[in-house]
Amino acid sequence: MxxxxxxxxxxxxxxxxxxxxxxxxxxxxxxxxxxxxxxxxxxxxxxxxxxxxxxxxxxxxxxxxxxxxxxxxxxxxxxxxxxxxxxxxxxxxxxxxLQGALSNFASGVMILLFKPFEIGHYVEINDTFGEVTDIKIFSTILLTREKKTVIIPNGLIISDKIINYSKQGYIRADMVFGIGYDDDLLKAKRTLEELVAADERVLETPAPRVAVLELADSSVNFAVRPYVKIEDYWDIRLDMPERVKLRFDEEGISIPYPQHDVHLFQSN
Structure with missing residues (x-):
């Protein structure tokens, strides 16, 4: 019991x-x-x-x-x-x-919360330019123009400068073209404006700009600044110089190269 x-x-x-x-x-x-x-x-x-x-x-x-x-x-x-x-x-x-890992983790949470960039954006981070293909808790993955996959720890991203090229939905393609001092400046300007206006990739708003940039040593340089969608940026940068050269040849406008005038003096 x-x-x-x-x-x-x-x-x-x-x-x-x-x-x-x-x-x-x-x-x-x-x-x-x-x-x-x-x-x-x-x-x-x-x-x-x-x-x-x-x-x-x-x-x-x-x-x-x-x-x-x-x-x-x-x-x-x-x-x-x-x-x-x-x-x-x-x-x-x-x-x-795990101090480093926790720092990357905290930075990843901040990136996901405050969204300085998103997947699909083109950014420049830690001197690397590329498309954001994935945002993880500990790291962010970029795909560069050369199709290289770059994995950047989120701690480095938060502590470094972030340049987001896609935030506004468009980007300005800055190009410079020079003509000779003996060429018709206004004709060259009209030619460049026509080339820009004829390109379907160039946005109407913001309006593109063509203007004399500087009077250089051997040329008069024009700044050509059209606004394009981010995915068209490199295409227009690569296509426009060829179009300008062919059109300048048709119009008889020269593209000078650096040169020096040498004067010889004969002494008796």
């Missing part, structure tokens, strides 16, 4: 606590799922990046589970103070060991 009574006493003493702990875990598991989905749904209305949505949802989910686990341990009589202290010390050690 003593053994039966002891068993009954243990059941009465710890049984309810164990049932309470199980109930806490079940409720915590349910709340973790509900609150995690609610957070993701609320953030999705602000056009938050999908990867960041999932990450923040997971943080909320596992934080609630951890809280429920600690509460369940306390319910069954386990002293959790020392346990939490050990976890805190371990977390500090891991944080120091």
């Amino acid at each position: 003593d053994i039966v009574e002891q068993i009954q006493e243990l059941i009465l003493t710890y049984g309810l606590n164990i049932l309470g702990a199980i109930a806490i875990l079940i409720v915590g598991y349910w709340l973790a799922g509900v609150i995690s989905r609610w957070v993701q749904k609320a953030l999705s209305k602000s056009n938050t990046n999908e990867a960041l949505l999932r990450f923040l949802g997971n943080i909320v989910y596992y934080a609630i589970l951890a809280f429920a686990g600690v509460a369940a341990l306390e319910r069954v009589g386990v002293q959790t103070a020392s346990f939490i202290a050990v976890l805190g010390a371990a977390g500090l050690a891991i944080g120091l060991a």
Whole structure:
């Protein structure tokens, strides 16, 4: 009878606590799922990046589970103070060991939240120009004009200058063409304006500009500045010089090259 009574006493003493702990875990598991989905749904209305949505949802989910686990341990009589202290010390050690990774992670969260650039934008980061093909939590991937894949840690991106060429939806293609001092300046200007106006890639707004840039040593230089879509930038930069040369040849306009006049004086 003593053994039966002891068993009954243990059941009465710890049984309810164990049932309470199980109930806490079940409720915590349910709340973790509900609150995690609610957070993701609320953030999705602000056009938050999908990867960041999932990450923040997971943080909320596992934080609630951890809280429920600690509460369940306390319910069954386990002293959790020392346990939490050990976890805190371990977390500090891991944080120091992964300091660089955590910096990249924090920078990735800032990029996804504040959106200095998006996938598909053409940017210049850390002296590298390319198209943003992916934005990850720890790094950003660029595809250069040479089709090279460049992976840049997000920590470097946040600490460096970011030039976004796609933010406005268009970009100005700056080009310079020179003519000789003996050529007809107004005719050359009209020719350049006609070439720019005939190119379908050139945007009407903002309006393109053709103007005399400088009177150089061997040439009169024109600044030709059309605005184009970002995807047309390199095409027009490569096509326009050929068109200008062929049209100048037809119009009899010269494109000078650097030269020096040498004067010889004969002494008696």
